[in-house]
Amino acid sequence: MMRTSDLVSSASRALRANPMRSALTALGVIIGVASVVAMVALGSGAQAQVERSIASLGSNLLIVVPGSMRGAGGVRGQAGAGGGFDSLTLNDAEAIAQLDGVAAVAPSQRARAQIIANGLNWNPEVNGVTPDFLIARDWEIAQGRMFDETEERQARRIIVLGNTVAENLFPNMDPVGQTVRMNGGAYEVIGVLETKGQSGFQDQDDIVLAPLTTVKRRIAGRRGRGDTVSQISVTAESEQALSRLQEDVENLLRQRHRTREGEDDFTVQNLSSITETAAQTTGVFTALLGGISAVSLLVGGIGIMNIMLVSVTERTREIGLRKALGARQSDILHQFGLEAVTLSVAGGIIGLVIGVAGAWGMTTLFNLPLVVSALNAGLAIAFSGLVGVVFGAYPAWRAAKLDPIEALRRE
Amino acid sequence: MPLIEANNVTKLYRMGDETVHALAGVSFSIPQRDYCAIVGPSGSGKSTLMNILGGLDTPSGGRITIAGNDIGEMTDDDLAAFRNQTVGFIFQSFNLLPRLTALENVELPMIYGGVLPKERHERAAALLQRVGLGERMGHRPTQLSGGQQQRVAIARALAGKPALILADEPTGALDSNTGIEILALFSQLNREGATIVIVTHDHDVARSTKRTIEMRDGYIVSDQLNDRSERHDAHV
Numbered sequence: 001m002m003r004t005s006d007l008v009s010s011a012s013r014a015l016r017a018n019p020m021r022s023a024l025t026a027l028g029v030i031i032g033v034a035s036v037v038a039m040v041a042l043g044s045g046a047q048a049q050v051e052r053s054i055a056s057l058g059s060n061l062l063i064v065v066p067g068s069m070r071g072a073g074g075v076r077g078q079a080g081a082g083g084g085f086d087s088l089t090l091n092d093a094e095a096i097a098q099l100d101g102v103a104a105v106a107p108s109q110r111a112r113a114q115i116i117a118n119g120l121n122w123n124p125e126v127n128g129v130t131p132d133f134l135i136a137r138d139w140e141i142a143q144g145r146m147f148d149e150t151e152e153r154q155a156r157r158i159i160v161l162g163n164t165v166a167e168n169l170f171p172n173m174d175p176v177g178q179t180v181r182m183n184g185g186a187y188e189v190i191g192v193l194e195t196k197g198q199s200g201f202q203d204q205d206d207i208v209l210a211p212l213t214t215v216k217r218r219i220a221g222r223r224g225r226g227d228t229v230s231q232i233s234v235t236a237e238s239e240q241a242l243s244r245l246q247e248d249v250e251n252l253l254r255q256r257h258r259t260r261e262g263e264d265d266f267t268v269q270n271l272s273s274i275t276e277t278a279a280q281t282t283g284v285f286t287a288l289l290g291g292i293s294a295v296s297l298l299v300g301g302i303g304i305m306n307i308m309l310v311s312v313t314e315r316t317r318e319i320g321l322r323k324a325l326g327a328r329q330s331d332i333l334h335q336f337g338l339e340a341v342t343l344s345v346a347g348g349i350i351g352l353v354i355g356v357a358g359a360w361g362m363t364t365l366f367n368l369p370l371v372v373s374a375l376n377a378g379l380a381i382a383f384s385g386l387v388g389v390v391f392g393a394y395p396a397w398r399a400a401k402l403d404p405i406e407a408l409r410r411e
Numbered sequence: 412m413p414l415i416e417a418n419n420v421t422k423l424y425r426m427g428d429e430t431v432h433a434l435a436g437v438s439f440s441i442p443q444r445d446y447c448a449i450v451g452p453s454g455s456g457k458s459t460l461m462n463i464l465g466g467l468d469t470p471s472g473g474r475i476t477i478a479g480n481d482i483g484e485m486t487d488d489d490l491a492a493f494r495n496q497t498v499g500f501i502f503q504s505f506n507l508l509p510r511l512t513a514l515e516n517v518e519l520p521m522i523y524g525g526v527l528p529k530e531r532h533e534r535a536a537a538l539l540q541r542v543g544l545g546e547r548m549g550h551r552p553t554q555l556s557g558g559q560q561q562r563v564a565i566a567r568a569l570a571g572k573p574a575l576i577l578a579d580e581p582t583g584a585l586d587s588n589t590g591i592e593i594l595a596l597f598s599q600l601n602r603e604g605a606t607i608v609i610v611t612h613d614h615d616v617a618r619s620t621k622r623t624i625e626m627r628d629g630y631i632v633s634d635q636l637n638d639r640s641e642r643h644d645a646h647v
Contacts, residue, residue: 002522002523002525003522003525003527005528006522006528010522013510017510317506318508321506321508322519322523323467323491323494324465324467324494324500324506325494325495325500325519325520325523325567326491326492326494326495326496326520326523326524326571327491327523328487328488328491328492328523329487329488329491330488331491331523404467405462405467405468408502408506
């Protein structure tokens with residue numbers, strides 16, 4: 001019975017005898033593991049990025065918009081455009097604010113407007129909001145200040161710029177205190193929002209916040225008449241309260257709008273469920289990438305098997321001699337098996353390093369977070385070991401089963 | 412009790428529809444400290460007999476015991492342990508592993524015997540001294556002459572402290588002077604207590620031993636003690 005240390009030194013000696021061959025054989029596994037690690041890291045990075053950008057919209061957030069997104073409701077919403085898109089009102093917002101578990105309610109009115117300042121012009125989304133909008137969307141002011149409720153009610157001509165708008169209209173200049181022209185009127189910039197970054201393909205910072213009343217009266221045009229709003233942001237006090245609050249909001253609005261379930265003229269979007277769906281989608285994407293690269297690991301394993309079979313044939317006489325000197329079948333089996341596993345695990349470790357480096361390069365290139373978990377790294381190594389066992393087993397078995405008399409006769 | 416006791420041992424091979432009797436029923440016994448040659452032309456069954464004596468093959472019928480081991484009753488692992496502990500093989504083409512040094516080649520059977528590294532080194536070094544290669548322990552086989560390689564192989568055969576040394580045409584690949592040196596080494600080992608069986612088709616080699624068993628067509632056709640004076644002739 002062979003001692004483990006002798007087994008290891010014998011295997012490493014055999015591998016070092018053909019360094020080029022060993023390196024090329026391991027290369028198959030190196031490429032396989034590297035691509036699996038890099039692809040899974042890239043996918044996980046994309047997943048983390050999606051979750052992060054959705055979370056940046058605000059936590060525990062429900063967004064109520066007019067029109068139905070479900071079933072035939074969409075058609076109805078379009079057909080009755082008069083009622084469909086104007087179905088949400090300020091009174092709805094006030095009623096929602098009375099519900100249990102509500103932290104903040106912020107009705108808003110969207111509009112498009114051209115802004116001119118400094119000889120430059122820009123076409124951002126103009127959002128008429130109440131001061132609570134910042135609380136609901138978990139947003140901070142970077143410079144200057146937000147308007148208060150009094151200013152909002154008075155429909156003052158003051159605005160807060162998103163970072164993208166500020167940079168484009170006032171390059172190298174403090175925008176706070178400056179005056180811009182919007183739809184023919186003059187507005188004073190009183191603050192700049194902090195950067196939120198991209199959400200999907202949309203730049204969240206390409207926005208201008210103005211008092212809701214101001215937007216409804218002066219900018220939104222026909223859309224702004226009456227007390228309708230284009231969106232109501234609702235935040236729950238806690239994550240646990242979120243889904244109950246969603247139901248409560250839906251029931252409340254059905255009561256107020258006298259609609260039945262399935263015929264809603266509004267939609268409540270739950271961001272955490274959107275996050276979940278998006279995470280699932282990118283998760284599938286990750287699994288797909290990993291699965292495709294696993295094929296290359298399989299090819300690497302077949303490479304190991306091929307070389308081990310060649311090696312067994314080449315060393316037939318040596319195997320016969322070792323058996324004549326007292327090697328048991330299990331000794332030969334372990335010896336050749338260990339050579340295969342050593343090749344694949346060494347390839348796995350090198351592949352992991354290269355894969356992490358590659359993932360770092362790609363995530364840097366695509367501006368994604370780098371996600372490499374110890375679990376994934378461990379799995380990559382363990383899996384490459386498994387490849388060695390699976391693909392080394394047959395050649396090792398062939399070696400172990402060789403008839404020593406036949407093997408010694410071989411030239 | 413003799414070291415080897417063979418009783419009507421047969422070995423059959425199937426070749427297509429034909430059955431070949433490599434051993435048609437041989438009986439003999441070899442005592443401890445014997446030095447014996449098995450001779451015969453190719454196809455006489457001497458190689459088959461040597462494979463069975465060495466635990467590389469098992470008989471189809473009859474019974475053969477070597478140092479108390481019944482070869483026909485042993486499992487694969489038993490046979491491996493038997494080859495490791497009870498016999499020492501010496502081959503015509505030396506069969507040294509080219510990547511290993513002389514010392515490492517001698518250590519090889521002890522690795523399979525589970526001997527600790529320190530003891531292995533010491534024993535292998537002592538054995539190489541004994542066959543006259545104390546100065547060449549770190550050499551690889553390609554750096555050694557044929558006679559030196561066969562000495563390494565003899566040291567390797569002795570490594571497991573075997574009860575029986577089996578040599579298959581040990582001088583077949585050597586020039587005659589070197590062959591005589593190797594046979595002298597066998598005689599010396601035999602005087603020191605080793606039991607040695609040489610398989611050969613060379614009658615000069617056979618005459619250097621104490622006893623010659625001659626085989627033909629799977630049978631033993633003669634078994635006689637060699638004349639001592641003739642044995643000395645072989646040394647000249």
